[in-house]
Amino acid sequence: MGQPAHMEQTLAAPLEFSGIGLHSGAPVTMRLLPAPAGSGIVFRRTDLDNFEIAATGRNVAKVSYATSLMRQGVLISTTEHLLSAFIGSGLDNAIVEIDNLELPILDGSALPYVEAFQRAGIREQRRRREVLRILQPVEVREGEKFIGVYPGSGYRIEYTIDFPAPIGRQKTRVDLAAETYGTEIAPARTFGYKSDEKKLRDMGLIRGAGPENAIVLGASGPENGPLRFPDEYVRHKVLDLVGDLALAGRRLEGHVVAMRAGHAMHTALVSRLLKDRAAWELAHVPVASAAPASEARSEAGSGLGHAAMAGA
Numbered sequence: 001m002g003q004p005a006h007m008e009q010t011l012a013a014p015l016e017f018s019g020i021g022l023h024s025g026a027p028v029t030m031r032l033l034p035a036p037a038g039s040g041i042v043f044r045r046t047d048l049d050n051f052e053i054a055a056t057g058r059n060v061a062k063v064s065y066a067t068s069l070m071r072q073g074v075l076i077s078t079t080e081h082l083l084s085a086f087i088g089s090g091l092d093n094a095i096v097e098i099d100n101l102e103l104p105i106l107d108g109s110a111l112p113y114v115e116a117f118q119r120a121g122i123r124e125q126r127r128r129r130e131v132l133r134i135l136q137p138v139e140v141r142e143g144e145k146f147i148g149v150y151p152g153s154g155y156r157i158e159y160t161i162d163f164p165a166p167i168g169r170q171k172t173r174v175d176l177a178a179e180t181y182g183t184e185i186a187p188a189r190t191f192g193y194k195s196d197e198k199k200l201r202d203m204g205l206i207r208g209a210g211p212e213n214a215i216v217l218g219a220s221g222p223e224n225g226p227l228r229f230p231d232e233y234v235r236h237k238v239l240d241l242v243g244d245l246a247l248a249g250r251r252l253e254g255h256v257v258a259m260r261a262g263h264a265m266h267t268a269l270v271s272r273l274l275k276d277r278a279a280w281e282l283a284h285v286p287v288a289s290a291a292p293a294s295e296a297r298s299e300a301g302s303g304l305g306h307a308a309m310a311g312a
């Protein structure tokens, strides 16, 4: 596999999540609604007269510990895990209603989203999907941090991290398809060092953080139970990267290399990419020869969900 669906997709039914924001600690209820073809991902603050903010690079706000969108002073915070789940699961169009400023952190991963999408089902829409196909390299370097995107088939990511002990250096390579995303990337949780906790709490940055939504790292390793993968940390960085690059507005077709990067580097790449009109084109996803369009279309709306998603 590895070939994304060639038609746009949305949710077959609404979904609801509630929880607290990782950084704000604020309680939030979030509803994900199906949206028409061509509409993309649009956030809606139901507590502010349904003010809407599209998930695009031009609405990126200040970025440090999380990625936030802002328009006319209205903020939507910590969008990366949900946007990652949308791209990873092949969803193009959705309305995201939230009644507070930050998305719920849930278990710190994107797995609750992916599982919920499979429950609700994924519906194929009557519009050809476009990917953002990379034509020329675009790179961002800042000291030892680096991120670059290159022409290539599929959506491949190579990520290297080098954190203080006990994480150290980890490297992973992923070829992003709905199947690999759901099992290899979505379950990886966010993480934080116990030694940074007081400083971050004093700064008001992790009011909602706890062992139920983040890997808590002590001097010798995680303090809250076994890891989901030995290299869960670098997998989570891939999860974040996919969510941040979603702000390019389309799934990428190309190869991404990231080293010691983070949200600021990820979104800097999106900005540079969108400005450099010679570096990419919007291209239709080719119809896979094994699944004629007529068959693929006959699955639409059947409620098969994952089967429809994998059907191209």
Ligand SMILES: [Zn+2]
Pocket: 080, 081, 190, 236, 240
């Ligand atoms: Zn994250």
